Amino acid sequence: xxxxxxxxxxxxxxxxxxxxxxxxxxxxxxxxxxxxxxxxxxxxxxxxxxxxxxxxxxxxxxxxxxxxxx
Numbered sequence: 001x002x003x004x005x006x007x008x009x010x011x012x013x014x015x016x017x018x019x020x021x022x023x024x025x026x027x028x029x030x031x032x033x034x035x036x037x038x039x040x041x042x043x044x045x046x047x048x049x050x051x052x053x054x055x056x057x058x059x060x061x062x063x064x065x066x067x068x069x070x
Contacts, residue, residue, distance in 0.1 A: 001041060010046035013039055 001011040017040020020026050031037065 004043055008045075009043055012042040014042055015039065017041070 001013070004011050018037050020029070020040065021037055
């Protein structure tokens with residue numbers, strides 16, 4: 001999914017992708033018996049360009065282990 005995004009494509013995981021094994025379309029996919037469908041991924045060009053949210057910059061703090069005093 002990250003590689004597709006880097007190539008300008010949009011993806012969406014489809015949790016019911018495994019259901020394809022129970023349909024007539026499964027045989028058209030020519031999937032070897034040793035392989036198994038775990039999830040489906042929709043792939044294409046998105047029509048939306050959502051606004052990128054502003055990043056929070058002051059929400060991380062560090063704890064130094066083993067340092068005494070200040």
